[in-house]
Amino acid sequence: MKKVIILAFVAMMCQQLMAIKTVPVQGSIIRPTDKHIQYTGRISFTNPDRPAFNYPGIQISAAFEGTSLRMLAKPKSGYFMAQIDKAEPFKVAFRGERDSVVTLATALADGVHTVKLMYVIEGYEFYPEFWGFVLDKGKKLVDAPALPSRKIEFIGNSITCGYGNEGLKKEEHFDYATENHYYSYASITARNLDAQHWVVARSGIGAYRNYGEAKSGSPRSCMPVQYEYTGYAYDLKLRQEASFLREKWDFTRYQPDVVCINLGTNDMSTNNYDLRLLKQGYQKLLQLVRQHNPQAKIVFLSGSMLYNKELQQVKQLLDGVVAEARKAGDAEVYRFDMSPISDDAWYGNDWHPNVYQDEKMAGELTAYLRSLMNWF
Incomplete structure (x- = not known):
């Protein structure tokens, strides 16, 4: 039996090394x-x-x-x-x-x-x-240096991913070469606070409706669905492409001190949204996050790609969600607004924030979380 195990291990390593052909x-x-x-x-x-x-x-x-x-x-x-x-x-x-x-x-x-x-x-x-x-x-x-003891989870869309933040023009479109999460507001904030940060984010995703999809929502691929899984798939059917996409996430592996949720931009896209369904999406996600992270503070964020009427609607909606959660007994739900993009100098690709806007948002969020968490 021991010989079989050894041979199997050797075969596995040979197969791995054969794949390294460069x-x-x-x-x-x-x-x-x-x-x-x-x-x-x-x-x-x-x-x-x-x-x-x-x-x-x-x-x-x-x-x-x-x-x-x-x-x-x-x-x-x-x-x-x-x-x-x-x-x-x-x-x-x-x-x-x-x-x-x-x-x-x-x-x-x-x-x-x-x-x-x-x-x-x-x-x-x-x-x-x-x-x-x-x-x-x-x-x-x-032995490596110990990981930071402070823990943040970021739940978000393309803004959290760092979509296009290394791009030079808002008129230029997506390219993997110009997406860099290291320079995202989330990553910078974590480094500022000497915290671990874990990410559940995907471009185009919403709390109830993904970018450009039906007004009735994206019931098979919005964040309340995806949050339960280890990896992201466009659609539950696509989870067949890789075994890890079918894997339900084990939330005991990471219990954050604070969870930052930055969604809503895609829900409000293409002037085809339902505020009632969006509120339900936020509430469902809040329920899931609280279920899996019972001790965490939860912060709903806005910014930086919503403006005018849509921005005010999202702010009011989130204020209501937080107020209702607190009234129902969850005192550890909060709100914070980051600055919208205000000038061409702050745009990366496809009207997304560039690294300078990311730094600006990170500065704002760092100060807020430092006070909220007493992380001085």
Whole structure:
């Protein structure tokens, strides 16, 4: 029996290495199951050697010995931001059919170093997987610095994802190369507060109605449906494409101190919305979030892509949802409004906030959460 298990393991590792065709893999291969690797975010470990995910903001961190570091991932996984020690973060890409090995560091001083990785795009087309690290021969991972004790969850749409925030013009359309969650208001706020942040966000999603869809709503793919799952799928039928998309999320894996919900922009899109149904969507989502996070403070946000009548309607609606929740006995539900985009200088692609607007929103939200949570 032991021999069968060993042979199966060898076969699995050979299969994994055969998939890495871009360069010969030489050195110490560190599997994703190594106990020293720290993971944050909604990741499926159904196959522990191929951790899978598709929400932005997934983070992988470790401390390693030696002078170099390479990362292994499924080809066409998309974009990550990487930071070695305290150096400036940089973007790395797994975009080609054979891109499965990327060098993150070389010619470092021989010693112990840290790496932080963040998945910075929406991977609903790529189904990304992390396959491990490659170190200098004979080197290994060691204990990494502890993760922050403060915990935030962000629930949102394209604004939270960082859609187009590296773009230069509002007239230019979506490109994965210009989406960078690392520079989103959510990610910046978390760094400002020295907090973990986990993300459940997808462009186009709403509390009851996704962008441009029927006035009656998107009952199979709006946020109250998607919130229950480890990964995002356009439609429940598409969960057949990848096993992790069918996986219900285990909420015991992460209990945030505060949950920030930023939805409504897509619900109000194309002048085809029903405020009564939107309020029901907010209430249903609040009920789910509270059910799964009984101790968390919950903050409903507005901003930054709603204006005029629609902005006022959403604000009034959210004020009502919070007031009714408090009257019903939930005293830990709150409201905060971030600034709408006010000038062309603050736009990225497709009229979304650029990195400067993200920094502005993060500054506002940081100050609010610092006071609310007493995080000084």
